[in-house]
Amino acid sequence: MPETYPAPANAAEGVAMMRVNVKILRFDPEKDRKAHWETYPVEAQAGDRVLDVINHVKWYLDPSLTFRRSCGHGICGSDAMLINGRNRLACKTLLRDVAKDGGTITVEPIRGLKVEKDLLVDMEPFFDSYRAIMPYFINESPPPPAERLQSPEQADRMAHSSNCILCACCTTSCPIFWVNGSYLGPASIVQAHRFIFDSRDQATPQRLNIMNQNTGVWRCRTAYNCTEACPRDIPITTIIEEVKRAVMYQQA
Amino acid sequence: MYRGREGQWAFLLHRLSGLAILAYLLIHVISISLFMFGENAYMTVHRLYDFWLFRIGLVLIVAGVVYHAFNGLRIIVMDFTGTGVAYQRQMWYGVLAISVLAALYTAVRLYPRLVGGY
Structure with missing residues (x-):
């Protein structure tokens, strides 16, 4: 064990920040007839996920933004969105892979399902x-005393x-x-x-x-x-x- | 516009070329069958086909038929073999190249008719 640990790098110094415009297709069934684009300027790290950016918008810029997310680690499958024209999980997409500094990312609800509000669709x-x-699983034969075995193949x-x-x-x-x-x-x-x-x-x-x-x-x-x-x-x-x-x- | 890759455009072009071929076939059958009403009726319609848009259409229909045929072979290979799915992109570029070559060949062969009419 080392005697002293290196001091944590200052976030502002150590990590490059980038500014992106987050363009989100908004729809409020109580107010809107048609969906419309809304742009939010956000400052974020290149290594942030798109989910972090959307959370930032909801927590600090517009709390009415509606979307699904649960685990945030690409395993629950809640936050599928149409990001920059392709379907992706917002929690598995890094900002640097979809935007440059000063650039724009677009976020839309997934297509073919009815939009309930903003990015939330009827699943x-x-x-x-x-x-x-x-x-x-369907198997009518009586269960063996232990597991039903499978070969690796x-x-x-x-x-x-x-x-x-x-x-x-x-x-x-x-x-x-x-x-x-x-x-x-x-x-x-x-x-x-x-x-x-x-x-x-x-x-x-x-x-x-x-x-x-x-x-x-x-x-x-x-x-x-x-x-x-x-x-x-x-x-x-x-x-x-x-x-x-x-x-x-x-x-x- | 969904930013799909090669497969999506291969599918879209296959649909469009299929519809174009169907339309061409219908026009073809109808205009030929006009001969039932005599040569005059037949020729009135067929003179229309000298219009420049129809002359260029000849090249496009060749490209469409060749694309649809060869992409159909690509789909058969994909449906029956796993390697077909693995190499679908390369095969699609091959199909595109063949279609462009066929269109160019038609354009060269039909050049006098394309620029000067009949």
């Missing part, structure tokens, strides 16, 4: 699609799809979902993949039938926006294509 249709794919098969946090970044970046809300969407298909390719699950035919419906996997036109948007780096298009092939070969 219910999204979770309805999630429920539609039977997101629960079998676990790898569903490793990517079980990483999903249901933030809706993918579904609301999909051009098909924007115009056709009945499409289950990439997030639900990823969740379905997690059970279809689970070696312990027994409802695969049922699940594939859900995927085969006209709201299912065939609506995907491989625009890749979901894969680009996923904050968990899930190869979503690859997963959807795997489900498509599973549906097709099941029928063959």
